[in-house]
Amino acid sequence: MVEADWNPDTYADQVAAEIPGYDELQDAVAEATERVPARTILELGTGTGETALRVLALHPDAFWTGIDASAPMVTRARERLPHADLRVAPFSDPLPPGPFDLAVSVLAVHHLDGDAKRDLFTRVAQVTDAFVLGDVVVPDRPEDAVIELDSYDLPSSMADQVTWLEAAGFDVSVTPIRADLAVFRCRKR
DSSP, rough: OOOOOOTTTTTTHHHHHHSSTHHHHHHHHHTTTSSSSSSEEEEOOOSSHHHHHHHHHHSOOOOEEEEOOOOOHHHHHHHTTTTSSEEEEOTSSSSOOOBBEEEEEEOOOOGGHHHHHHHHHHHHHBBBBBBEEEEEOOOOSSGGGGGGGTTTTTBBBHHHHHOOOOOOTTTEEEEEETTTEEEEEEEEE
């Protein structure tokens, strides 16, 4: 996996410009967590803390643990989430030990290839019974793709990700946000 060199000072504007539907995706992920009683939450790809702030608004008493491969992004997130346990770590490292009531990830997993996604989903299922994933997906019709991809973007289809999440032990429902953005709601069987 190639790591992007994200700048936390420009990230919010950059992602909003590059991902049509970004706010809609963030809102849908937060909404998908509403019915999960979550006192402990793990985030994969904390970035600047935007997802955490939105989810914590619905779960204000939850303890947040987040990982991100970018030290500058984690530094920015620590400013916004001073009470969270934020760690610099790639997804290939062992996940923080659970159990967590909920795991969330927005716009991070699509940087992994298919094998790495399958492995991550299996490891997520070992630390939580509920997982909400919002990310870029390969649309059924290639001409429906709107999001421009770079060399470090490796999105998979909704169908492939559902297969891998189910193989990890989750029941999955998917809500398309746009042709190339989706929210996966996953509960352990």
